[in-house]
Amino acid sequence: MSKKKRAAALSASVMALTLAFSTAAFPQSTAMEKGGAVQTAHQRTLRVLAENEKLQVIDVVYQPGDTGAASSKDGLAVYHLSAGTIERTFADGSKKVVTYKAGQTTIIAEKRPYSTKNIGKTVVHEIVVQLK
Numbered sequence: 001m002s003k004k005k006r007a008a009a010l011s012a013s014v015m016a017l018t019l020a021f022s023t024a025a026f027p028q029s030t031a032m033e034k035g036g037a038v039q040t041a042h043q044r045t046l047r048v049l050a051e052n053e054k055l056q057v058i059d060v061v062y063q064p065g066d067t068g069a070a071s072s073k074d075g076l077a078v079y080h081l082s083a084g085t086i087e088r089t090f091a092d093g094s095k096k097v098v099t100y101k102a103g104q105t106t107i108i109a110e111k112r113p114y115s116t117k118n119i120g121k122t123v124v125h126e127i128v129v130q131l132k
Helices: 003-021
Strands: 045-051 055-062 067-071 077-080 084-090 095-100 105-107 114-118 124-131
Touching: 055 114, 084 124
Parallel strands: none
Antiparallel strands: 045 055, 055 124, 067 114, 077 105, 077 124, 084 095, 084 114
16 A cells, blocks of 8 residues: 555544544543553553554553654554644654644654653643554
């Protein structure tokens, strides 16, 4: 599958899942749940919402100051439920600040691995779709 077709499929999946999960039934809690959310001290909360052999849909919540481990994020489709500011830190020490708007959909094209940190004063809440 070409990169354009793959990106289009991921974007469509994000939009469909966002609509499906945007009802009152969508869990808004950031508390750890048995077998659901994964969190360590000052790290973002991750909860797998759905997955199959090809895709994984993850609910991600960054409280102010929360971080995410360094990893490659190339090809992720992200729907931002809330606005916020994330700082990316690359292996060479360089940093990039990215500000997102609520309702914005992003396909990450950065090939270098980086870690993340919510440097804003608001909670950053997003739905991430990734290939397995």
